[in-house]
Amino acid sequence: MIHCVPAVLNPNEVAAIRSKLESASFADGAGTAGWSAREVKRNLQVTSGPEYEQIARIVREAFMRSGELQAALLPARATPVLFNRYAQAMEYGPHVDTPVMGNMSNSIRSDIAITIFLCDPQSYDGGELTVFMNGISNQFKLEAGGAIAYPANTLHHVTPVTRGVRDAAIIWVQSQVRDPARREVLWDLENAKHEIFKREGKSSSFDLISKSRANLIRMWAEV
Ligand SMILES: O=C(O)CCC(=O)C(=O)O
Numbered sequence: 001m002i003h004c005v006p007a008v009l010n011p012n013e014v015a016a017i018r019s020k021l022e023s024a025s026f027a028d029g030a031g032t033a034g035w036s037a038r039e040v041k042r043n044l045q046v047t048s049g050p051e052y053e054q055i056a057r058i059v060r061e062a063f064m065r066s067g068e069l070q071a072a073l074l075p076a077r078a079t080p081v082l083f084n085r086y087a088q089a090m091e092y093g094p095h096v097d098t099p100v101m102g103n104m105s106n107s108i109r110s111d112i113a114i115t116i117f118l119c120d121p122q123s124y125d126g127g128e129l130t131v132f133m134n135g136i137s138n139q140f141k142l143e144a145g146g147a148i149a150y151p152a153n154t155l156h157h158v159t160p161v162t163r164g165v166r167d168a169a170i171i172w173v174q175s176q177v178r179d180p181a182r183r184e185v186l187w188d189l190e191n192a193k194h195e196i197f198k199r200e201g202k203s204s205s206f207d208l209i210s211k212s213r214a215n216l217i218r219m220w221a222e223v
């Protein structure tokens with residue numbers, strides 16, 4: 001399931017990150033790709049340093065406080081934030097993300113990939129995130145601060161930027177519930193809880209749905 005969540009970063013946070021990106025240093029993104037993705041990865045990435053630490057903290061905190069991302073993804077762990085830049089003619093061709101990231105003592109299964117858009121979509125052409133799912137190609141270009149979370153086991157690509165610059169923050173998440181179909185059931189129940197609560201308050205139906213969702217998490221969660 002794909003989740004698009006607007007304004008995960010508020011406008012002040014987007015502005016703060018954008019201003020830090022002006023002085024941040026970037027390296028060739030091919031450095032962090034697997035051998036086959038490297039063939040098609042043409043972008044830049046912020047290198048570690050004080051700017052990186054500050055903007056990564058802003059993104060991580062925004063991710064943690066997003067009720068929708070937390071309830072939909074049920075994160076167990078997340079990678080450090082990666083900042084991608086696609087300048088004129090840069091792109092990231094079709095690839096599948098590395099399934100297990102990090103090293104032996106600190107590894108994360110990449111169940112879900114998140115892109116948080118950092119630029120006004122009017123300020124650049126191209127740069128659509130394209131995700132192939134169920135035989136359909138879906139294109140996304142969100143407002144600055146908006147996040148898309150999609151299954152990392154999909155083939156996806158970023159189309160060439162033909163004007164301006166596209167900056168984005170990327171996080172990979174290992175979910176407590178690795179099966180996307182189970183996560184969808186839990187997400188539907190979460191929405192049903194909200195609907196019932198709005199209509200009836202904390203009724204006995206609400207309590208039963210809450211209990212079912214909580215107990216399904218107990219059955220399925222790996223923590
Ligand atoms: O820039 C993006 O939106 C996605 C980048 C991506 O697919 C990756 O870094 O693996």
Ligand SMILES: [Fe+2]
Nearest residue numbers: 095096097156
């Ligand atoms: Fe990717």
